[in-house]
Amino acid sequence: xxxxxxxxxxxxxxxxxxxxxxxxxxxxxxxxxxxxxxxxxxxxxxxxxxxxxxxxxxxxxxxxxxxxxxxxxxxxxxxxxxxxxxxxxxxxxxxxxxxxxxxxxxxxxxxxxxxxxxxxxxxxxxxxxxxxxxxxxxxxxxxxxxxxxxxxxxxxxxxxxxxxxxxxxxxxxxxxxxxxxxxxxxxxxxxxxxxxxxxxxxxxxxxxxxxxxxxxxxxxxxxxxxxxxxxxxxxxxxxxxxxxxxxxxxxxxxxxxxxxxxxxxxxxxxxxxxxxxxxxxxxxxxxxxxxxxxxxxxxxxxxxxxxxxxxxxxxxxxxxxxxxxxxxxxxxxxxxxxxxxxxxxxxxxxxxxxxxxxxxxxxxxxxxxxxxxxxxxxxxxxxxxxxxxxxxxxxxxxxxxxxxxxxxxxxxxxxxxxxxxxxxxxxxxxxxxxxxxxxxxxxxxxxxxxxxxxxxxxxxxxxxxxxxxxxxxxxxxxxxxxxxxxxxxxxxxxxxxxxxxxxxxxxxxxxxxxxxxxxxxxxxxxxxxxxxxxxxxxxxxxxxxxxxxxxxxxxxxxxxxxxxxxxxxxxxxxxxxxxxxxxxxxxxxxxxxxxxxxxxxxxxxxxxxxxxxxxxxxxxxxxxxxxxxxxxxxx
Numbered sequence: 001x002x003x004x005x006x007x008x009x010x011x012x013x014x015x016x017x018x019x020x021x022x023x024x025x026x027x028x029x030x031x032x033x034x035x036x037x038x039x040x041x042x043x044x045x046x047x048x049x050x051x052x053x054x055x056x057x058x059x060x061x062x063x064x065x066x067x068x069x070x071x072x073x074x075x076x077x078x079x080x081x082x083x084x085x086x087x088x089x090x091x092x093x094x095x096x097x098x099x100x101x102x103x104x105x106x107x108x109x110x111x112x113x114x115x116x117x118x119x120x121x122x123x124x125x126x127x128x129x130x131x132x133x134x135x136x137x138x139x140x141x142x143x144x145x146x147x148x149x150x151x152x153x154x155x156x157x158x159x160x161x162x163x164x165x166x167x168x169x170x171x172x173x174x175x176x177x178x179x180x181x182x183x184x185x186x187x188x189x190x191x192x193x194x195x196x197x198x199x200x201x202x203x204x205x206x207x208x209x210x211x212x213x214x215x216x217x218x219x220x221x222x223x224x225x226x227x228x229x230x231x232x233x234x235x236x237x238x239x240x241x242x243x244x245x246x247x248x249x250x251x252x253x254x255x256x257x258x259x260x261x262x263x264x265x266x267x268x269x270x271x272x273x274x275x276x277x278x279x280x281x282x283x284x285x286x287x288x289x290x291x292x293x294x295x296x297x298x299x300x301x302x303x304x305x306x307x308x309x310x311x312x313x314x315x316x317x318x319x320x321x322x323x324x325x326x327x328x329x330x331x332x333x334x335x336x337x338x339x340x341x342x343x344x345x346x347x348x349x350x351x352x353x354x355x356x357x358x359x360x361x362x363x364x365x366x367x368x369x370x371x372x373x374x375x376x377x378x379x380x381x382x383x384x385x386x387x388x389x390x391x392x393x394x395x396x397x398x399x400x401x402x403x404x405x406x407x408x409x410x411x412x413x414x415x416x417x418x419x420x421x422x423x424x425x426x427x428x429x430x431x432x433x434x435x436x437x438x439x440x441x442x443x444x445x446x447x448x449x450x451x452x453x454x455x456x457x458x459x460x461x462x463x464x465x466x467x468x469x470x471x472x473x474x475x476x477x478x479x480x481x482x483x484x485x486x487x488x489x490x491x492x493x494x495x496x497x498x499x500x501x502x503x504x505x506x507x508x509x510x511x512x513x514x515x516x517x518x519x520x521x522x523x524x525x526x527x528x529x530x531x532x533x534x535x536x537x538x539x540x541x542x543x544x545x546x547x548x549x550x551x552x553x554x555x556x557x558x559x560x561x562x563x564x565x566x567x568x569x570x571x572x573x574x575x576x577x578x579x580x581x582x583x584x585x586x587x588x589x590x591x592x593x594x595x596x597x598x599x600x601x602x603x604x605x606x607x608x609x610x611x612x613x614x615x616x617x618x619x620x621x622x623x624x625x626x627x628x629x630x631x632x633x634x635x
Contacts, residue, residue, distance in 0.1 A: 035195055038168040040152050045173060046142050048127035052152045057118040062111055064157035065121065068150040068202065068332035069106040071135065073282045073319070075327070075338050076397040080136035080151055081106055087123040091116040106333060107157050125152050135288065137277035144209030144230040146271050146288060150202045150332065160330040161198040168193050168201060177212035179228035180204055181267050181285035203283045207269040213237040217248050224265040225251045231272035232293055239296045247309065249359035252630035254313055257351070257441055259449035262321040268309055280308050282315030284454035292519065300518035303511065306361040311352030317448035318351065319344045325458040341393040342484055343464055346419015353420055357626035367626055368612045369510040371496065374417045375503050376610035378491035380526050382545040383411030389418055390484045405556035408526070408544045418492065422483050425495030428621050430472050432498065442471045496612065499621040504613035507578060513609055523570050527608040528577055529601055533560060535570045552599040554590065562589035578607050
């Protein structure tokens with residue numbers, strides 16, 4: 001271990017010397033003051049350990065160092081401080097005692113001795129194996145690593161992240177390849193990156209792995225767009241040519257929608273593994289996208305992830321460039337205010353859906369089926385009867401961590417999918433009132449558009465209303481207040497109905513509905529008898545309030561054992577639900593802790609799966625919204 005530590009210190013010196021002067025091409029403005037040197041040794045990733053060495057310039061006297069707590073894009077205090085181990089602070093080779101602040105647990109205090117020019121910080125970071133959560137969840141296997149810089153650094157407390165410069169580097173396992181939005185130079189398996197602000201560093205994760213592939217998504221473009229993939233096996237990198245074409249269209253469609261881009265290059269960093277957490281996290285010039293290993297190999301996986309990249313790409317404009325003022329904090333210690341997440345995430349959810357349809361990662365029918373599922377999910381969520389949508393945004397730091405049980409009664413982060421429905425209605429409203437001359441596309445160009453390097457331009461509710469009003473004069477404040485701040489007993493479906501469609505029900509699941517279960521999601525019978533359960537164990541994850549299952553007395557944390565006297569399987573339960581109400585009561589045997597109980601469902605109405613039905617004689621505005629906008633490549 002001592003040898004490895006010594007190697008890390010030598011590498012830290014290498015990082016410090018790798019660039020003698022800050023390059024003019026470095027990403028982000030150079031901050032004043034001395035640079036912090038950060039070296040990460042990732043060669044122990046097989047044991048899920050990162051070894052970190054950091055030099056922080058500082059004069060004699062009291063010094064407070066903060067570990068990032070509030071992580072941009074996660075909207076919560078998710079900094080994984082618990083995984084920091086073996087923390088030592090020294091100066092001139094002599095150890096310095098530190099003490100954690102007893103109120104702000106993410107801040108550590110020490111005294112820099114006289115004559116010293118800084119301190120050396122050393123620690124190990126444990127890469128968790130948990131697949132639950134966001135960037136602090138599992139991010140490594142024996143074959144790959146997604147390095148999030150916020151997990152491996154401390155910074156001077158109280159200083160804005162834009163006013164701190166880091167000179168960083170990483171040592172990778174032998175032979176690994178890598179990609180990031182940072183500019184760097186490789187020396188064998190060591191990479192040294194150009195100096196950037198702390199803001200820029202935290203916004204630029206590194207993807208690395210032994211099985212690695214890059215795909216150019218904008219051949220010949222002045223602005224490079226790269227799909228970089230790391231996986232646990234070589235076969236998983238075989239993205240179909242048809243999807244390469246679709247993702248190239250995604251770049252074109254997004255740039256057409258927003259009228260350019262606030263990035264000088266863009267990297268889709270895609271992790272393909274069943275051993276990491278699955279999610280997407282936005283960054284200004286890259287995205288951290290994590291999916292199952294067979295994403296490109298299985299139809300259900302491809303359909304389930306059809307809008308992941310379009311959603312995170314949209315965030316480069318909506319969330320990273322334009323950001324709610326409450327989320328545009330100066331550093332990573334100040335709590336965020338999430339009340340405008342129905343714009344940040346809700347509008348991004350909308351454009352992620354639209355762009356997936358426009359670029360072809362979903363077919364037209366799959367886009368309609370997805371919209372039907374979203375609408376049905378929001379309609380059966382009964383928590384809307386007591387809390388408005390805005391409250392789910394305000395409480396987001398806690399709701400992201402909430403358990404799935406009682407979701408239908410409590411509500412979760414509904415500002416995503418309900419936001420999609422609200423912005424669909426806004427788009428339809430503009431198209432109706434301008435007779436198709438304008439749309440929400442025009443708002444995007446005005447509010448998010450333009451070209452140039454990454455930046456953060458905060459906004460308020462009033463700014464959103466003013467930009468909408470500039471596209472089409474209307475009572476937008478009243479429109480949004482009603483849908484966001486008022487309790488609404490039903491989902492906002494006017495965008496669907498005025499867009500030429502209606503939410504309808506069928507006894508056959510759509511491909512989208514079935515694909516979710518095939519990729520491991522729970523068995524969802526929430527629209528029929530009101531149950532969501534694990535199809536293997538029968539464990540009940542949730543029950544819709546007021547549904548037949550709820551009226552019978554079933555509740556989350558019970559487990560279904562038998563259906564009408566026969567051992568539970570998904571097929572047997574669905575066959576029993578399918579029979580009409582004249583077939584007699586549905587009798588379910590379930591366990592509740594150590595006890596067995598029988599429940600009788602009397603008022604079932606058969607299987608119900610959502611789909612959209614065309615309203616004949618009305619304009620099909622949904623089809624118009626999903627129609628491609630970008631000119632074909634070469635035109």
